[in-house]
Amino acid sequence: MNGLPAGVRPRLDLMHALLLPGALFALFVAAPLGALLWRAAAGGDLLASVQKPLVRDALRLSLATSLLTLVVVVALGTPLAYVLARARFPGKRLLDTLIDLPIVLPPVVAGVALLMAFGRRGVFGGLLRGLGIELAFTTTAVIIAQVFVSAPFYIRAAKVGFQSVDVTLEQMAYTLGVSRVRTFFRVTLPLARPAVLGGVVLCWARALSEFGATMMFAGNFSGVTQTMPLAVMSAMESDLFAALALAVILLAASFVVLLLFRIAGGRGE
Amino acid sequence: MSEPAGLTVDIAARLGGFQLRARFQVGRELIVLFGHSGSGKSLTLRAIAGLLRPDAGCISLGGQPLFDAARGIDLPPQRRGAGLVVQQHALFPHLSVRDNAGFALSGLPAAERRARVSRLLEVLGIAGLAERRPDQLSGGQAQRVALARALAPRPRLLLLDEPFSALDSAIRVGLRRELARMQRELDLTTVFVTHDLREAYHLADRVAVFDRGQVLQTGTRDEVFDRPNSARVAELTEVRNIWRGQVVADRGGTAVDLGALTLRATTALPVGAVVDVCIRPERVLLLRPDRPGTETPRDTVVLARIVDEIAHGAVYTLFFRIERSNAAGHDVEVDVPAHPYEVMGVRHRRDWALAFPREAVHVMAGE
DSSP, rough: EEEOOHHHHHHHHHHHHHHHHHHHHHHHHHHHHHHHHHHHHHSSSSHHTTHHHHOOOOOOOOHHHHHHHHHHHHHHHHHHHHHHOOOOOOOOOHHHHHHHHHHHHHHHHHHHHHHHHHSSSSTTTTHHHTTTTTOOTTTTHHHHHHHHHHHHHHHHHHHHHTTEEEEEEHHHHHTTOOHHHHHHHIIHHHHHHHHHHHHHHHHHHHHTTTOOHHHHHOOOTTTTTHHHHHHHHHHHHHHHHHHHHHHHHHHHHHHHHHHHHHHTTTOOO | OOOTTTTEEEEEETTTOOOOEEEEEEEESEEEEETTTTTTTHHHHHHHHHOOOOEEEEETTTTTEETTTTEEEEOGGGGGEEEEEETTTTOOTTSSSSHHHGGTTTTHHHHHHHHHHHHHHTTHHHTGGTTTOOSOOOOHHHHHHHHHHHHHHHSSEEEEEEETTSSSSSHHHHHHHHHHHHHHTTTEEEEESSSSSHHHHHHHHHEEEEETEEEEEEEEEEHHHHSSSSSSHHHHTOOOOEEEEEEEEEEEEEEHHHHHHOEEEEOOOOOOOOEEOOOOOGSSSEEEEEEEEOOSSSSSEEEEEEEEEEEEESSSEEEETTOOOOOOOOOEEEHHHHHHHHHTTGGGGGGEEEEGGGHHHHHHHHO
């Protein structure tokens, strides 16, 4: 057909040409995941592996700590996100940047920093010991490490969500006699819900996959601080199949997280 | 100064480079805050609602202070009992019409809330839309819901910020009539912000004219529109015929010398005073110039020629140049309804006599 405007066919050709590197990259991502699944399936009974103490303990600890992390982050991060979205105050940009910093900070550095602050010899270590509190290398330390690295993902998303809600709607609620707190729960939060839920999902995923900071600040003690990513590393030395089982569970969790994120964002395809 | 049943506003606020100084008073009636956009009328409304804190002054409703800078009183919007309706309706997008309208009533038992909301929706003619979401409503419907939402908690004060400006004119007129009816029935103090003169005419019991953050004049509708206190108010209220002149003696009375024309007018200002004088275009009368006896001792009659005209449908605006004038353009604008325009054959005759009834000519002290 010569009726097509000039330029249309060459562009289609370009699309075809771009498919090749695209396909290569897709293969690059899919191949290791496929290999992991194949080896895990070939190795034997996955369910039996989950029964192993190492796997079971890590699974339980990861679930407990990441969910507790989520509770802490949502409880403390939501008011902060709202203040950042609505209020104007000196030093706001600095605070904004500070909160985002853990996103780009290497987790190992975060772990060292936590150790320097709350470790036995840390800046606040003496004070904590005086109060009879020992943090480093405990389950609490796992949660602290997870909160530190995962909170920015939630706070950032929630802030953007709250910003997207028209202030006029809140003001309308005030003139209707509804308190600020109730307005938040009846107007702001429902309207920001997709963004906030997206933040929850990302935050949980980040907490679940946390490795470096936990390793540094909480150590790798089975049943106490050995979460799934740490257990994968330990198992690689002794029981490859247990490591594979854990890896498959984490992979499945990641996939579910992504699905939830899509649903929460309402833009799933 | 304080009228127990009404609203008293006397505030000053500085916002960036903008200086607001609003002062007016209104009983259980409707006051229109009239002015161009950016004149401070919406800011004043927000201050009354408690969404903007003035720097000085006071606002009181029914004798009770809502805001008093000197006494440190500043009631939050929740406790002012003021219902607010804005131009972009600002309905809660995640709630149904019913839940929007009942938003303020969450403290009531469910049955009572339901009954009250249903009654309101019925009164406003939107009972059939109760389960719809705001994005399924037309502009006029949404504004009715916004009105229902504001009225549901039985406010002491209704604040409307250009509520109908975004709507088509037919819907606008219908909603205006409904608002006027509800206002009378509910016996509320209502503050209505608009830049639309016809809307102001239709709804106002009282008018406050805003210009650049100042209230230039307040009074009853007829006071403000028929007897503006300055050339600026006359201009803002679209009087369109405004001239500068000097008071002169005239057969034992007074007149204003405009150069090309001397207008007989009643004024208490002394002879020699520089004044602005105005007459609304619809108050100027058109007469056949060949008819004898049109000259009366009371009113001014002059010969004039049509230099241009605009048809608006129901009304024609005629632009006249006075016979003895040497103005470049026109001197007088006259609005003539379509029927007399046809009957008198204005289309085919350009030379006319214009009569300026003495009581329609309004004299203002010049600055």
